[in-house]
Amino acid sequence: MSHAAKEFVPLHIAVLTVSDTRTLEQDSSGQLLVDRLTEAGHVLADRALIPDDIYRLRAEVSRWIADPQLQVVLVTGGTGFTDRDSTPEALLPLFDKQVEGFGELFRQISFTEIGTSTVQSRAVAGLANRTLVFCMPGSTNACRTAWDRILGEQLDARTRPCNFIPHVARVAECEGRS
Numbered sequence: 001m002s003h004a005a006k007e008f009v010p011l012h013i014a015v016l017t018v019s020d021t022r023t024l025e026q027d028s029s030g031q032l033l034v035d036r037l038t039e040a041g042h043v044l045a046d047r048a049l050i051p052d053d054i055y056r057l058r059a060e061v062s063r064w065i066a067d068p069q070l071q072v073v074l075v076t077g078g079t080g081f082t083d084r085d086s087t088p089e090a091l092l093p094l095f096d097k098q099v100e101g102f103g104e105l106f107r108q109i110s111f112t113e114i115g116t117s118t119v120q121s122r123a124v125a126g127l128a129n130r131t132l133v134f135c136m137p138g139s140t141n142a143c144r145t146a147w148d149r150i151l152g153e154q155l156d157a158r159t160r161p162c163n164f165i166p167h168v169a170r171v172a173e174c175e176g177r178s
Helices: 028-040 054-066 087-094 100-120 140-154 169-177
Strands: 012-018 043-050 072-076 124-128 131-136
Touching (some): 012 054, 100 124
C-alpha cells in the first residue's frame, strides 16, 4: 500500500525558535523554515521565539499539539550540548511515538557537511497527539539541511513510497470523510 497522494496537501505548521540571544528580527533559522514551508505551499499557523527553558518550551509545544488545526511543529535550537540546551529533555516526554529515523538521517547527512561535529547534534522528532514535532539545531545551515534534505519531501503527500501525511490527525480525518 502506498502512502502517497496524487496532489499536494498543504499543512498548518508552527515554527518555534529556542534562543536566549536572538530576537524574531535576528532569527535567520526560523525565517528560513518559514520561507521554505510557505514556498512549498504549506500554511504558517504560528511562530514564536522563547528562551531555552524546559517548562516554557514544553508549554508552548503542548499548546500547539493540543490545537486541532495544527499538524506540524518545527523547533529550531536547544539541541546541542551546552548547559542551556534543553529541547530534547523538554519535548521527548510529550511524544506518543519517537521518529528515531529523523535524528539518525539528519546526523548522517550533516556528517558530509560538518564532519564528526554532527555527533553533538541531538536532533529529535516525534508524533504527539497526531501532530508531528521536529527538533533541529539552531544554525541556519542545519535548518536548511533538515528542510531541503528531509522535511520538504516527508511533508509532501506526493512523496513515494511513503511520507508523514497519513499520520497527522486532520489530514487523516479529512481523507476519511471523502
